[in-house]
Structure formats: structure tokens, C-alpha cells
Amino acid sequence: xxxxxxxxxxxxxxxxxxxxxxxxxxxxxxxxxxxxxxxxxxxxxxxxxxxxxxxxxxxxxxxxxxxxxxxxxxxxxxxxxxxxxxxxxxxxxxxxxxxxxxxxxxxxxxxxxxxxxxxxxxxxxxxxxxxxxxxxxxxxxxxxxxxxxxxxxxxxxxxxxxxxxxxxxxxxxxxxxxxxxxxxxxxxxxxxxxxxxxxxxxxxxxxxxxxxxxxxxxxxxxxxxxxxxxxxxxxxxxxxxxxxxxxxxxxxxxxxxxxxxxxxxxxxxxxxxxxxxxxxxxxxxxxxxxxxxxxxxxxxxxxxxxxxxxxxxxxxxxxxxxxxxxxxxxxxxxxxxxx
Amino acid sequence: xxxxxxxxxxxxxxxxxxxxxxxxxxxxxxxxxxxxxxxxxxxxxxxxxxxxxxxxxxxxxxxxxxxxxxxxxxxxxxxxxxxxxxxxxxxxxxxxxxxxxxxxxxxxxxxxxxxxxxxxxxxxxxxxxxxxxxxxxxxxxxxxxxxxxxxxxxxxxxxxxxxxxxxxxxxxxxxxxxxxxxxxxxxxxxxxxxxxxxxxxxxxxxxxxxxxxxxxxxxxxxxxxxxxxxxxxxxxxxxxxxxxxxxxxxxxxxxxxxxxxxxxxxxxxxxxxxxxxxxxxxxxxxxxxxxxxxxxxxxxxxxxxxxxxxxxxxxxxxxxxxxxx
Ligand SMILES: Cc1ncc(C[n+]2csc(CCOP(=O)(O)OP(=O)(O)O)c2C)c(N)n1
Ligand SMILES: [Mg+2]
Numbered sequence: 001x002x003x004x005x006x007x008x009x010x011x012x013x014x015x016x017x018x019x020x021x022x023x024x025x026x027x028x029x030x031x032x033x034x035x036x037x038x039x040x041x042x043x044x045x046x047x048x049x050x051x052x053x054x055x056x057x058x059x060x061x062x063x064x065x066x067x068x069x070x071x072x073x074x075x076x077x078x079x080x081x082x083x084x085x086x087x088x089x090x091x092x093x094x095x096x097x098x099x100x101x102x103x104x105x106x107x108x109x110x111x112x113x114x115x116x117x118x119x120x121x122x123x124x125x126x127x128x129x130x131x132x133x134x135x136x137x138x139x140x141x142x143x144x145x146x147x148x149x150x151x152x153x154x155x156x157x158x159x160x161x162x163x164x165x166x167x168x169x170x171x172x173x174x175x176x177x178x179x180x181x182x183x184x185x186x187x188x189x190x191x192x193x194x195x196x197x198x199x200x201x202x203x204x205x206x207x208x209x210x211x212x213x214x215x216x217x218x219x220x221x222x223x224x225x226x227x228x229x230x231x232x233x234x235x236x237x238x239x240x241x242x243x244x245x246x247x248x249x250x251x252x253x254x255x256x257x258x259x260x261x262x263x264x265x266x267x268x269x270x271x272x273x274x275x276x277x278x279x280x281x282x283x284x285x286x287x288x289x290x291x292x293x294x295x296x297x298x299x300x301x302x303x304x305x306x307x308x309x310x311x312x313x314x315x316x317x318x319x320x321x322x323x324x325x326x327x328x329x330x331x332x333x334x335x336x337x338x339x
Numbered sequence: 340x341x342x343x344x345x346x347x348x349x350x351x352x353x354x355x356x357x358x359x360x361x362x363x364x365x366x367x368x369x370x371x372x373x374x375x376x377x378x379x380x381x382x383x384x385x386x387x388x389x390x391x392x393x394x395x396x397x398x399x400x401x402x403x404x405x406x407x408x409x410x411x412x413x414x415x416x417x418x419x420x421x422x423x424x425x426x427x428x429x430x431x432x433x434x435x436x437x438x439x440x441x442x443x444x445x446x447x448x449x450x451x452x453x454x455x456x457x458x459x460x461x462x463x464x465x466x467x468x469x470x471x472x473x474x475x476x477x478x479x480x481x482x483x484x485x486x487x488x489x490x491x492x493x494x495x496x497x498x499x500x501x502x503x504x505x506x507x508x509x510x511x512x513x514x515x516x517x518x519x520x521x522x523x524x525x526x527x528x529x530x531x532x533x534x535x536x537x538x539x540x541x542x543x544x545x546x547x548x549x550x551x552x553x554x555x556x557x558x559x560x561x562x563x564x565x566x567x568x569x570x571x572x573x574x575x576x577x578x579x580x581x582x583x584x585x586x587x588x589x590x591x592x593x594x595x596x597x598x599x600x601x602x603x604x605x606x607x608x609x610x611x612x613x614x615x616x617x618x619x620x621x622x623x624x625x626x627x628x629x630x631x632x633x634x635x636x637x638x639x640x641x642x643x644x645x646x647x648x649x650x651x652x653x654x655x656x657x658x659x660x661x662x663x664x
Contacts, residue, residue: 048463048641100463100640109640112465129425129467130397163396164428191397193373199396266372325646332635 010291013229016065018293024065024086024224025284025294026302028057031082032281033306034091037314038098038113042259047098050113053081055254056186058280059221061086063154063184063249066231069121073144073153075137077127078114079186080156087121091313101320108331109323131157131164134183138170141179152238154182154231160191162205171246175212178243182234183209185246186221188253193266206248214244221249222280224287252278340523346379346516348490349455352497353380353417357387360415363501366393366402367419367455376421377457377516403429403454407437410452415501423456423510424470437506438481451504453497458486458510459550459600461648466636469644471601473510473549477577478610483531484578486510488552490520492575495529503531512550532579536588540568543594543658546585546611548574551600551649558598558654567664577607582614589619594662596628598649603631628657 012018035054041047053060056079064074064086076083084094093105097116100109106125107116117124127133137155144151161167162185174181185205189196202208209216215237219230227249234245252275256263264272288294343351356363365380371394374381384392395402399420406416420426426433433454440448460469477484483505487493493511500507529535537552538559545555552573559569570588574580589595595615599608612627619627633647658664 048639107639109643110466110636110638112639115465126467128465129428160397163398163401165398165400192369193371194369194394194396198394322642323640325642328633328638328643328646329635 011225013225013232015232016225016228018291020065021224021288022293024061025288026306027061027085028082028281028284029303030091030306030309031057031061031085033303033310034085034094034313035081037310038095039255039259041095041098041314047113047259048100049259050098051078051258052253052255053079055188055252055275055278055280056221057082058224058284059186059227059249059251062224062227063231066228067152067154067235071149071151072122072235073137073140073151074121074123075133075140075153075155076114076123076125077133077156077158077161078112079158080114080125083156084114084121087123089118089121091310092316095313095317096320099317099320100322101317102323103320110331127157127161131161131166133157134161134167134170135173137181138174138179141174141181142177145177145179150239152180152182152235154184156184156186158191159185159187159189159196159205160194160199162208163191163199171208171212171244174244175214178241180238180241181244182231182238183244183246184231185248186251187248188251190253190257190263190267192257192261193263204248206246209246212244214246216246216248218248218250221251222278222283224280224284251280254279340521342519343490343522344516345487345490345493345518345520346377348493348520348522349379349497349511350381352494352501354383355498356415356417356501357383357391362413363415363417364391364393365417365419366395366406368395368397368421370394370419375419377511377513379455379511380419399425399428400432404432404436406452406454407432407440407450410450411440411448415451415453417453417455417501420454420456422468423458423472424468426454426456426472433476433482433506433508434479438479441505442481449504450506452506453500453503453509454507455509455511457513457516459512459514460632460637460644461514461550461600463639463641463644464637465639469637471510471599473508473577474599474601474606474608476508477607479578482506482508482578483576484508484510485531485576486512486549487575488512488515488549488573490518490522492529492535492573494522495527496531496575498528499531510549514550514553529575531576532581533575534581534584535573535575536570536584537573538569538571540570540592542568542592542664543596543662544570544572544585544588544592545596545598545654546572546574547598547600548577549600551598554600554649554651554654555598557651561651561655562658567658580611582618585611585615586619589615590622593622593624594658594664595619595623596630596654596657598654599629599631600649601632602634603629603649604634606631625661628661630654630657
């Protein structure tokens with residue numbers, strides 16, 4: 001864990017004001033509410049499958065806020081509700097992906113939720129063969145470097161994905177070419193049922209960074225401000241031409257791997273009890289309350305506003321049509337020829 | 340005779356091998372505590388211990404490659420992929436290495452390794468999780484490739500696979516894990532290269548394997564209602580293929596249709612159709628008809644996916660078009 005986090009009560013990292021903190025928290029609450037809704041929709045037989053961001057929210061929103069969505073690139077993986085909301089996609093857009101509705105913005109209902117690309121957000125995501133997104137990110141950053149852009153590419157992946165050959169190869173490539181990439185590992189200590197110690201003989205994914213010639217930091221992913229600072233530093237490094245950083249955020253996976261899983265089958269009771277103490281929503285709420293930025297009444301109001309938004313989005317998406325079968329071959333090939 | 344589930348049949352075959360041969364071990368993702376993505380190895384970790392039931396990191400190339408090394412070193416590894424789609428990560432090890440080693444070493448090294456993988460579409464898992472690469476691997480010399488469609492065949496084939504001294508891809512149709520079927524109490528095996536006539540008939544030969552047998556069963560019922568008697572054949576084994584059974588049937592029916600639940604384009608069925616044209620031309624009243632999935636990546640949306648997936652109505656339409664029945 002990083003030991004440089006300033007814990008003084010009113011401390012704020014550069015670039016963040018009190019309103020930003022509240023806004024970040026609001027996004028986390030919306031993310032949680034939407035996430036809960038998607039699981040409900042799965043249980044109702046409407047959403048085929050879902051993975052959850054519950055437990056990862058603080059790290060995700062802090063990462064987005066430390067970057068510059070107007071120029072930076074984001075390659076997410078399947079657990080990134082809060083990143084998506086932080087980047088400005090709407091609950092209706094996200095829900096329409098889970099329900100595979102026509103006009104769903106990321107894949108036209110062709111692919112898993114949270115996979116595809118997004119028209120307003122400079123983002124693409126193909127992670128359900130795990131770790132494939134890391135080499136993509138390296139290529140996006142390579143293109144930026146060739147064009148002398150100052151953009152930074154952040155690629156998100158799990159601790160499990162860190163075992164894939166693609167991860168090693170991507171990091172090595174990025175290290176050799178000093179590419180402006182942030183490798184953002186959301187370490188929730190599980191790859192489905194496989195605990196960290198069966199995935200790697202070290203405690204931290206970040207410790208591998210030195211082998212690729214760039215820094216790695218391992219931080220508490222429930223600490224919104226700490227993550228913000230770490231990612232800000234990594235972004236500054238990348239923009240200065242100093243190359244990649246591996247940022248590992250240690251988080252909890254509060255729900256089972258996906259809607260198909262039941263983690264009480266493999267997580268020990270004390271592990272489940274411990275994880276509940278590290279709910280980033282509660283930790284962030286307490287931080288805001290202790291700073292006098294939020295009252296519990298305001299918190300309740302904020303939560304009911306999120307619920308209202310999600311209820312309305314659910315109704316809207318419920319009423320949307322599915323794609324018709326005559327569109328089956330749409331999107332298979334790009335139009336036009338050689339440029 | 341007892342009725343068991345398809346997944347239990349596979350499990351029984353694996354357990355027999357683990358019980359009888361200390362050189363057998365199994366590795367893959369989430370096969371231990373979790374019992375496998377489709378619960379095939381449920382309870383194995385407790386029963387056989389972590390030395391023989393190994394949860395791997397997510398690193399298909401590494402654990403498949405390690406399987407090759409262990410097999411070359413005298414063990415009998417069973418390697419489980421969570422999906423045959425993820426076998427692509429290890430295709431170099433499977434195709435370039437496992438299948439070629441025997442030949443490339445002048446017969447010195449053999450690779451008695453069983454690869455198991457859920458296969459197929461139809462469960463809304465999208466393009467990267469729904470493929471059927473047994474249909475590619477059937478092409479590869481130096482390895483075997485089988486795919487059961489009933490609990491009986493699953494147990495019989497896996498017993499054979501676990502005695503085989505070459506690499507075997509044992510593809511398990513994800514749609515069939517919960518299927519029930521009769522399995523005798525007495526020991527039996529299903530040899531490789533033996534197709535199974537699931538239903539005898541005189542008018543047309545319908546051929547498929549794995550999940551395709553469900554589509555053919557429905558089609559045969561619909562044909563029977565029209566007064567057409569279909570002979571329904573399960574290949575069971577894609578390499579080797581039992582041409583004798585196919586040719587004998589076609590000689591009788593003079594009509595043939597091959598169905599694949601993966602893409603119609605290419606694959607094992609294209610090869611078989613081409614062979615049948617060469618070998619059965621004199622008996623055929625028309626072309627060997629081929630039915631398969633549409634030529635697109637598997638869509639996630641359920642309506643689109645079902646449209647891409649071949650249906651019994653496609654079988655009837657194909658026969659109507661080419662044979663007028
Ligand atoms: C190549 C490949 N192998 C296996 C899988 C099945 N699978 C999907 S997610 C997952 C676990 C990923 O764990 P991690 O990277 O830690 O991410 P988390 O879900 O915990 O956030 C596995 C094994 C896959 N999608 N791709
Ligand atoms: Mg994980």
C-alpha cells in the first residue's frame with residue numbers, strides 16, 4: 001500500500017474541490033443503484049448476464065476524474081459501470097445494452113453488455129476473452145505517440161487477467177516503447193472462484209512493473225482520493241513522455257463474479273464478512289460526512305434521486321424494441337474501400 | 340440402467356480415470372473449489388486433492404502447454420477449457436505442438452492428453468464465447484476430435500479418450516449438460532470413428548453431432564408427420580469419421596443432409612460433404628444438403644442469435660428445395 005496518502009481531514013488533492021467530491025459520490029451512488037437494477041433484471045429473465053462493479057466504484061470514478069476525457073482513451077472491461085457513468089454515458093444507454101435492445105449504443109445488441117464502442121465517449125472494450133484489451137491499449141497509445149498527441153490511454157483489467165500472456169506481452173511492448181499507457185488493475189483478489197494466491201506467487205500485481213521498466217503502485221481502491229492522486233501522477237508521467245505506469249487498486253468484489261455465480265460456495269465466511277467492511281460507498285459517504293460535505297438526510301435524498309433516475313431509465317428501456325432479424329448481417333463489414 | 344445427466348456421465352468417466360490411474364490429473368480454470376463452470380468436476384478437489392485437481396491461473400497457453408510437457412513426461416493430463424472459444428488462446432500449443440509432436444519427433448514422443456471444452460452457441464454468450472472449434476480441430480492430423488450428444492455416448496467416448504495415446508479434443512455441447520439419459524451399469528466404451536444411427540429410416544439420411552442432434556430429432560418428427568422416414572445419424576467422432584455408416588445409409592435412402600450448429604461455411608461438415616459427393620454420387624438423387632448457422636459472428640441479442648442458429652424448419656426447407664420432399 002502507498003504510504004503517502006494524506007489523511008488530514010480537509011486535505012484535497014490538486015484539481016479537486018468539495019463539489020467534485022460530492023459529484024463523484026453521486027456517480028458512485030447512481031452506479032450502485034443501476035448495478036442493483038441490472039441484477040434484478042437478470043433475475044426477471046430480462047438481462048442474460050451481468051457482472052457487477054459493486055465494491056469497485058470509488059476506484060473507478062477516481063480514475064476517470066484524474067484523467068481528461070476530452071482527449072484521453074479508455075479501454076474498459078466488463079465490470080466498469082462507474083467508469084461508463086463517469087465518462088458521461090447514461091443509464092438508458094447502459095441498460096439498453098444489458099437488455100440487448102435496438103439502438104443500444106455500444107454494439108447494436110451484438111455483444112455482451114459493456115462491450116463494443118461508444119459514439120460519444122472515446123472508448124472501446126473487448127475484454128471478454130480476458131486481457132485482450134491490454135494489447136489494444138498499447139496500440140492506441142502507439143498511435144498517439146506517432147501523432148505526437150498528449151493523450152493518455154488507460155486500460156482496465158482484473159487480477160485474473162494479469163496471468164494471461166497478453167498482459168505480459170502488452171506491458172513489455174509498452175515498456176520498450178515508453179508508451180503513454182496506464183495499466184489499471186482492479187485487484188479484487190478473485191478470478192471467479194480462484195483466489196489470488198492460486199493465481200500468482202506474489203502479493204501484488206504492481207510488483208511486476210519493475211520487470212517491464214516502469215513504476216507500479218499498489219493502493220487502497222476504496223480510497224477515492226488516494227486513487228485520484230495515483231492516477232494523476234501516472235497521467236502526468238505519461239504526458240511527459242516518461243512511459244507507462246501500473247496502478248493496482250485493491251478493491252472488494254461485493255457480489256459474485258456474475259449473475260451466474262454464487263460466491264458463498266467458495267469464499268470463506270470471514271472473507272465475506274471482511275469484504276463488507278470495505279464497501280467504498282460507505283467509506284466515501286463517511287469521509288464526506290466527516291468533512292461536513294454531506295448530511296445523512298442529503299445522502300438519503302441523493303439515493304432516492306438515483307433510484308428515480310434508474311426507475312425511469314428502466315421504463316424507457318423496457319419500451320424499446322429489440323433489433324429485427326433482417327438486420328442480422330448489418331455491421332459485418334465496413335463500407336468503402338482502400339483509402 | 341440408470342438415468343443420469345450428461346454432465347454426470349462425463350464426471351463419472353473422469354472419476355474412473357482418476358481412481359484407476361495415478362498418472363491422471365486434471366487442470367483448468369475454476370475446476371477445484373468451484374467444481375468447473377458447468378459443475379463437471381464438482382467434489383473432485385476434496386476427493387482427489389490439490390495435487391491432482393489443479394486450479395490454474397487464467398493462462399490457457401501456459402496450462403495447455405504444460406499439459407503437453409506433462410504428457411511427454413509420462414503423465415495423462417486432462418485439461419479443461421472454460422469454453423472452447425478460449426482454446427484459441429492456446430491454439431499454437433494445440434495445433435502446432437500437441438498434434439504435431441509425435442510426427443515431428445519421428446514417433447519418439449506421444450501426447451496422451453485429453454482436452455475438454457464446452458462448445459456451442461444458443462445461450463446468449465455472444466461472439467467470443469459461442470463458437471465450436473471442434474469443427475476446425477477435426478482437420479488437424481495427429482489428434483482426435485469427438486463430441487457426444489447423449490449421456491451414454493459422453494461416458495463411452497470419454498472412456499475411450501482416456502485410453503487414447505494421442506491428444507483428444509473432447510467437445511461438450513454447453514446446451515446438453517443438463518440432458519438426461521440412460522447409462523448401463525456394466526462397463527462399456529464407445530470407440531472413436533463409430534457413428535450412431537439414432538433413428539432408422541428409409542427416405543433421407545440426416546447427419547449431425549452434438550447439439551445438432553436435437554435439431555435433427557425435431558426435424559425427423561416433422562418429416563414423419565409428412566410421411567417422410569428419416570434415418571438420423573450422430574457422427575459422435577469428427578476425426579476419425581465413420582464413412583461406412585454414412586455410405587450404407589445413403590445407399591439406402593439416396594438423400595443426404597448434414598447439419599452443423601456452427602457456421603455452415605467451412606468446418607468438418609464441408610469436408611464430409613465433399614467426400615460424400617466423391618464416394619456416394621452414384622446413389623444420390625441430389626446434392627448433399629448442408630444446413631448450418633449464418634455467416635456472422637454470434638450475436639448477443641436472443642432473437643438475432645436464434646435466427647442465426649439452424650432450426651428444424653431449415654432442415655425441412657433444405658430437403659424440399661433439393662429433393663422435393
Ligand atoms: C481467455 C479467457 N479465459 C477464461 C475466461 C473466463 N473468465 C471470464 S472472467 C474470468 C475471471 C477474471 O478475473 P479477473 O481478471 O480478476 O476480473 P474480475 O472479474 O475479478 O474483475 C474468467 C476466468 C475468459 N473470459 N477468457
Ligand atoms: Mg478479480
